[in-house]
Amino acid sequence: MPDPADALSEHAVERLIAYRRHLRQRLMQGCDRIYSHDLAKPEGVTPAQVRRDLMTIGYTGSPARGYDAKGLITHISSLLDARSVGGFALVGVGHLGRAILDYLARQHPEYKVAAFDVNPDKAGGVTHGCRCYMLDEMKQVLTQQSMRVGIVTVPADAAQDAATRLVEAGVCGLLNFAPVRLRVPARVYVENVDIALRLEKVAFFALASRPKETQE
Amino acid sequence: MPDPADALSEHAVERLIAYRRHLRQRLMQGCDRIYSHDLAKPEGVTPAQVRRDLMTIGYTGSPARGYDAKGLITHISSLLDARSVGGFALVGVGHLGRAILDYLARQHPEYKVAAFDVNPDKAGGVTHGCRCYMLDEMKQVLTQQSMRVGIVTVPADAAQDAATRLVEAGVCGLLNFAPVRLRVPARVYVENVDIALRLEKVAFFALASRPKETQE
DNA sequence: GCTATACTGTGAGTGAATTCACAGTGTGAT
DNA sequence: ATCACACTGTGAATTCACTCACAGTATAGC
Numbered sequence: 001m002p003d004p005a006d007a008l009s010e011h012a013v014e015r016l017i018a019y020r021r022h023l024r025q026r027l028m029q030g031c032d033r034i035y036s037h038d039l040a041k042p043e044g045v046t047p048a049q050v051r052r053d054l055m056t057i058g059y060t061g062s063p064a065r066g067y068d069a070k071g072l073i074t075h076i077s078s079l080l081d082a083r084s085v086g087g088f089a090l091v092g093v094g095h096l097g098r099a100i101l102d103y104l105a106r107q108h109p110e111y112k113v114a115a116f117d118v119n120p121d122k123a124g125g126v127t128h129g130c131r132c133y134m135l136d137e138m139k140q141v142l143t144q145q146s147m148r149v150g151i152v153t154v155p156a157d158a159a160q161d162a163a164t165r166l167v168e169a170g171v172c173g174l175l176n177f178a179p180v181r182l183r184v185p186a187r188v189y190v191e192n193v194d195i196a197l198r199l200e201k202v203a204f205f206a207l208a209s210r211p212k213e214t215q216e
Numbered sequence: 217m218p219d220p221a222d223a224l225s226e227h228a229v230e231r232l233i234a235y236r237r238h239l240r241q242r243l244m245q246g247c248d249r250i251y252s253h254d255l256a257k258p259e260g261v262t263p264a265q266v267r268r269d270l271m272t273i274g275y276t277g278s279p280a281r282g283y284d285a286k287g288l289i290t291h292i293s294s295l296l297d298a299r300s301v302g303g304f305a306l307v308g309v310g311h312l313g314r315a316i317l318d319y320l321a322r323q324h325p326e327y328k329v330a331a332f333d334v335n336p337d338k339a340g341g342v343t344h345g346c347r348c349y350m351l352d353e354m355k356q357v358l359t360q361q362s363m364r365v366g367i368v369t370v371p372a373d374a375a376q377d378a379a380t381r382l383v384e385a386g387v388c389g390l391l392n393f394a395p396v397r398l399r400v401p402a403r404v405y406v407e408n409v410d411i412a413l414r415l416e417k418v419a420f421f422a423l424a425s426r427p428k429e430t431q432e
Numbered sequence: 433g434c435t436a437t438a439c440t441g442t443g444a445g446t447g448a449a450t451t452c453a454c455a456g457t458g459t460g461a462t
Numbered sequence: 463a464t465c466a467c468a469c470t471g472t473g474a475a476t477t478c479a480c481t482c483a484c485a486g487t488a489t490a491g492c
Contacts, residue, residue: 008424013417062470084423088415099310172422173419189421225478228479264480264481268442279440279488280438280439280490282440439489441484442486448477450478451477461467
């Protein structure tokens, strides 16, 4: 069973997610057919790239009528949402953690979310419609609710510990916001979102780069 | 004056920032000389990659003694911090915005930071040691304080407006957290941090990927 | 002083991701 | 019915980032 989804590169997946989001938006505006360049321009990629991506996932449009928005959304979703993640376990209920809990509660009420924090004042309470537990309760809670993705929003020095606990509790994917490289078993997928690094990066390119990108 | 800094790719800059961070850490541990593999492993890159990067920026180590940590930090910094960003202007004082203000106040007290929000309750106040202004005051504040980088932490539907205002107020770099592609003049550098997308990406790879990455 | 060693610096090679460019095709206009 | 057009699907070309592999060299040990 050679699932085509396993052949997707990280970049390809990112683009597919972006396409889907854009398509949903278009659909709500009552636009049910879309051309590769309509999808490409706002996402900052070339039309050829879009066509190539859709080819890879085996979706076919029609010349002179483009792609069917609804069908394409369904097709992308069938690849991306094939396996259920169960829910998310977030460690570190600071500002960033709350921002994400907020987002999840608002945009994805269908997902189960559990929050964890060292601070006993936070634990036991309910933040943004989601129970907050003590760190020690993690394994128990996760096994029971079968959550497969962990979100690390603790300070750098607590990140490795949080990650280890999450992995031991059975997650197989981590979204790490701490500016640290997590050491985890190879089977666990780690996605790093290093905000501090990005901040420094913009600062650099804002002033160093001679315009090479084209937009607008 | 062909500045070597202008030849750096986005990836290279990201790595250099990571190297520098790691070097500072090592230095604090009293380790003043470092080999390419010491720098590579924890950052998840190959030693060859490190050597190549340092070659590109024209830093030279010595066989059998490696690179001088302090000198390397200085060298990297001379490239990355060549031009002063002046400071940061953040729009959208929600949870995410506060998380970033927090970080900046704590880690980079040397930067000037101004916050902006539509909510008049927030405006006028002081959050994490940083004045919060009304949106309309932006142009005035920024011109006066010459801030060159904008941070967009508002909801998706307000992002384009925030970006436009920031650009008009003179920023030349944007760090955008809204899940939207900003339309700005080509001279402005935009760095997107799409947390929702990353979340979907982890969810996908957590369950789809057959281990290919090697860590630990 | 001489030698073995473990590193650096780098030309060449590899592989992936993106773009080019064009043949094929369905649609709307005439 | 025919034609012109603007799009898709895709092999080939290109670009880019990364890795290999080895020659060159400074140090530590003898």
